Amino acid sequence: MATAFKKEQKAERPARGGVVTFVEAIRQGIWEEMERDERVFVIGEDVGVYGGAFKVTDGLIDYFGPERVIDTPISEAAIVGAACGAALMGMRPVAEFQFIDFISCGFDMLTNFAAKCRYRWGAGIPAVFRGPCGAGVHAGPFHSQNVESFFMNTPGLKMVEPSNPYDAKGLIKAAIRDPDPVLFFEHKKLYRLPRLRQEIPEDDYIVEIGRARVAREGHDLSIITFGAQVLTALDAAEELEREGLDIEVIDLRTLLPLDRETILASVRKTSRALILHEAPRTGGIGGEIAGLIAEEAFEWLDAPVVRIGATDTPVPYSPPLEEYHLPQVKDVVDAARRLAAY
Amino acid sequence: MTNKRGSRGKSTRANGKKRTSNRTETARTAEVVDAATVALDEAGTGEIAQRGGNGASATSVAMQTTAGRDSVHLVEIVEGVQAPAIDEGLICSLETGLTREQMLELYYYLKLTRLVEERLVNLYRQNKVIGGVYRSLGQEATAVGTCYALEPGDFIAPLIRDLGAVLTKGIRPRAIFAQYMAKAWGPSEGRDLNIHFGDMERGFIGPISHLGDMIPVMTGVLLAARMQQKKIVAIAYIGDGGMSTGAFHEGLNFAAVQRLPLIVVAEHNCYAYSTPTHKQTAVKNLADKAAGYGIPGYIVDGNDIIACYETTKRAVDFARSGGGAVLIEAKTYRRKGHAEHDDQRYVPREELELWEKRDPVDRYERHLTSQGIATREELDQITARIKQELEEEVAWAESSPLPEPERAAYNVYDNSIVPPAFRPKVLER
Numbered sequence: 001m002a003t004a005f006k007k008e009q010k011a012e013r014p015a016r017g018g019v020v021t022f023v024e025a026i027r028q029g030i031w032e033e034m035e036r037d038e039r040v041f042v043i044g045e046d047v048g049v050y051g052g053a054f055k056v057t058d059g060l061i062d063y064f065g066p067e068r069v070i071d072t073p074i075s076e077a078a079i080v081g082a083a084c085g086a087a088l089m090g091m092r093p094v095a096e097f098q099f100i101d102f103i104s105c106g107f108d109m110l111t112n113f114a115a116k117c118r119y120r121w122g123a124g125i126p127a128v129f130r131g132p133c134g135a136g137v138h139a140g141p142f143h144s145q146n147v148e149s150f151f152m153n154t155p156g157l158k159m160v161e162p163s164n165p166y167d168a169k170g171l172i173k174a175a176i177r178d179p180d181p182v183l184f185f186e187h188k189k190l191y192r193l194p195r196l197r198q199e200i201p202e203d204d205y206i207v208e209i210g211r212a213r214v215a216r217e218g219h220d221l222s223i224i225t226f227g228a229q230v231l232t233a234l235d236a237a238e239e240l241e242r243e244g245l246d247i248e249v250i251d252l253r254t255l256l257p258l259d260r261e262t263i264l265a266s267v268r269k270t271s272r273a274l275i276l277h278e279a280p281r282t283g284g285i286g287g288e289i290a291g292l293i294a295e296e297a298f299e300w301l302d303a304p305v306v307r308i309g310a311t312d313t314p315v316p317y318s319p320p321l322e323e324y325h326l327p328q329v330k331d332v333v334d335a336a337r338r339l340a341a342y
Numbered sequence: 343m344t345n346k347r348g349s350r351g352k353s354t355r356a357n358g359k360k361r362t363s364n365r366t367e368t369a370r371t372a373e374v375v376d377a378a379t380v381a382l383d384e385a386g387t388g389e390i391a392q393r394g395g396n397g398a399s400a401t402s403v404a405m406q407t408t409a410g411r412d413s414v415h416l417v418e419i420v421e422g423v424q425a426p427a428i429d430e431g432l433i434c435s436l437e438t439g440l441t442r443e444q445m446l447e448l449y450y451y452l453k454l455t456r457l458v459e460e461r462l463v464n465l466y467r468q469n470k471v472i473g474g475v476y477r478s479l480g481q482e483a484t485a486v487g488t489c490y491a492l493e494p495g496d497f498i499a500p501l502i503r504d505l506g507a508v509l510t511k512g513i514r515p516r517a518i519f520a521q522y523m524a525k526a527w528g529p530s531e532g533r534d535l536n537i538h539f540g541d542m543e544r545g546f547i548g549p550i551s552h553l554g555d556m557i558p559v560m561t562g563v564l565l566a567a568r569m570q571q572k573k574i575v576a577i578a579y580i581g582d583g584g585m586s587t588g589a590f591h592e593g594l595n596f597a598a599v600q601r602l603p604l605i606v607v608a609e610h611n612c613y614a615y616s617t618p619t620h621k622q623t624a625v626k627n628l629a630d631k632a633a634g635y636g637i638p639g640y641i642v643d644g645n646d647i648i649a650c651y652e653t654t655k656r657a658v659d660f661a662r663s664g665g666g667a668v669l670i671e672a673k674t675y676r677r678k679g680h681a682e683h684d685d686q687r688y689v690p691r692e693e694l695e696l697w698e699k700r701d702p703v704d705r706y707e708r709h710l711t712s713q714g715i716a717t718r719e720e721l722d723q724i725t726a727r728i729k730q731e732l733e734e735e736v737a738w739a740e741s742s743p744l745p746e747p748e749r750a751a752y753n754v755y756d757n758s759i760v761p762p763a764f765r766p767k768v769l770e771r
């Protein structure tokens with residue numbers, strides 16, 4: 001069937017590397033993987049001519065054609081299920097949720113089908129399920145969520161959330177090449193954040209899934225975080241430095257499976273741990289990390305493990321409410337001071 | 343007009359009869375068809391189109407999309423009828439049980455919807471609305487006309503573009519403005535956006551963003567109403583896109599087997615974000631899907647407010663008298679992008695121009711004046727009254743403070759049982 005609309009110009013192939021934004025890095029990563037491996041294809045709502053709600057897949061359809069850039073009905077269960085089926089057949093689908101909040105509509109497919117195939121009958125599902133997550137843009141309860149803890153208790157899924165362009169590109173490529181299902185969360189606030197613009201290599205590279213990164217080295221206290229909260233942690237660290245506190249920031253990058261070694265090595269060095277995430281605190285993955293530290297690094301601790309998250313509420317729309325709900329630099333600074341003084 | 347399909351869906355219209363003053367004497371303004379047959383044949387639709395062009399009654403709609411466009415998703419128009427011929431001078435369905443006062447009230451709500459949205463766009467451009475603005479420009483008649491067929495005790499679950507239904511249900515514009523502006527006096531006190539709030543008193547169930555989810559919810563509303571021996575019906579609105587969800591299917595199927603009085607209004611506005619309808623569904627008409635649920639399907643011209651009212655009225659009567667669920671497809675068009683940020687680069691210009699001529703407000707004004715129902719001056723007076731009202735409503739909303747930050751912590755649970763979710767103190771005792 002002919003498509004109803006044509007673009008006048010073929011999109012330009014993105015540069016390899018260069019100085020890029022977060023969104024551009026992800027787009028480059030998908031683009032290069034589609035060039036490298038013809039089994040890779042993109043599937044989701046409005047990902048074709050429109051290029052996705054956040055333009056992550058912009059131009060792909062012109063280059064790779066509608067067979068490899070598939071616009072779907074509003075049917076998340078079908079998107080996930082079809083990606084799984086295609087992956088079983090040896091393809092490498094990259095499925096997009098228009099907002100990660102809509103992952104709930106594909107929940108059953110992800111947690112029961114995708115996550116359990118290899119375990120049950122040895123059939124891996126090499127598929128990526130990606131989408132914009134996160135709050136702070138006044139988008140209200142249904143376009144702002146962070147969903148990692150919905151899936152943390154589902155063995156068989158991997159979860160990745162980058163905090164900068166370099167990692168975003170390296171991780172999306174690794175996710176596409178991974179033999180198992182990977183949920184890939186992109187904080188929408190980072191997409192075009194000028195502060196994150198960064199030079200990335202021209203050459204093909206990946207960032208290994210399952211490896212955290214020391215985003216800032218320090219000796220007094222470890223802030224363990226990921227995604228957009230890495231920036232909150234770094235800002236807090238800078239402020240605390242002026243008070244003579246030397247903060248280490250761990251950027252988890254992969255949430256499932258957790259990089260236990262990097263977390264534990266940091267806490268054993270600093271003896272103080274503060275876990276920071278943007279999802280509500282109760283039931284958030286901070287609890288899992290705190291449990292790990294309590295079990296494996298108890299003797300090294302000089303203070304209780306502290307968790308900072310959003311308040312235990314939905315994400316509200318109005319700016320004063322949303323600001324109250326989300327963890328702020330000030331909350332991290334205050335908690336870190338008390339933790340250091342404990 | 344004779345029905346080309348034969349006996350089924352037989353029209354009971356009295357030809358040439360303009361209107362009656364009895365609202366309950368419902369004229370047949372749409373083809374109601376049984377579960378197995380929905381789509382109109384081409385000859386029939388052609389005739390309808392021509393009659394519309396002559397300024398006479400347009401019944402079940404026939405529409406044409408952009409010439410040459412591959413559009414399996416709209417009822418095709420018979421060859422030889424040029425698009426402009428059916429659009430210029432087009433008025434609304436002549437057969438109606440609405441009184442003059444009711445028709446003017448309908449005009450009030452239609453115009454109110456248009457003007458509230460225009461104000462919202464202004465406020466958006468002044469950065470006073472910080473979330474998105476989702477226009478229903480060009481499709482307002484569907485929401486207003488269908489909702490107007492409900493009784494006060496009936497329920498609706500609107501979509502984001504159904505501001506018209508919300509207003510018709512009696513929600514004041516000030517609530518909408520305050521909500522969009524994230525103000526403390528808005529119905530959700532700044533917690534949610536746009537029309538994402540509810541009002542049980544007025545029969546307005548607050549929707550969520552996740553499309554399709556309101557269909558099963560409304561099924562539950564009606565299940566309960568039946569247990570409570572309430573004779574109410576409900577309208578759940580859904581888009582051409584939202585119909586592709588699993589929740590839609592499960593909800594409508596359940597309502598159908600329970601024979602619950604659920605009226606699903608499928609707003610066929612040709613796009614779901616950027617996706618044209620032929621990528622959502624392989625059926626020709628959305629109403630064709632009724633067959634899969636064993637319920638009646640109607641097709642109505644969504645830009646003819648009278649037809650929208652009459653068709654829904656009929657469905658409402660059918661549902662309320664125990665007939666069960668009904669699917670109404672309203673054929674219309676989304677003339678703006680998905681939201682204000684969307685440049686509509688995927689929409690051909692000609693298509694927009696074509697549909698501008700089919701503007702439902704212009705069309706209803708033309709109808710009211712040409713049929714001697716109201717004078718231009720009377721309509722201008724209504725418009726002036728609305729503008730005056732909106733000045734006050736916007737001023738009220740603007741005068742509201744933003745919510746206090748700590749209010750974010752309230753109302754997650756019943757706070758008489760569970761305390762508010764304040765930001766926890768860290769290492770503070």
Ligand SMILES: Cc1ncc(C[n+]2csc(CCOP(=O)(O)OP(=O)(O)O)c2C)c(N)n1
Nearest residue numbers: 102503551552553581582583584613614615
């Ligand atoms: C389950 C789900 N998936 C994706 C979205 C994102 N989304 C919001 S509106 C929209 C398009 C809706 O189109 P349609 O149902 O035709 O309604 P319209 O906007 O035309 O009124 C999409 C994809 C959503 N709200 N819910």
Ligand SMILES: [Mg+2]
Nearest residue numbers: 581582613614
């Ligand atoms: Mg639509």
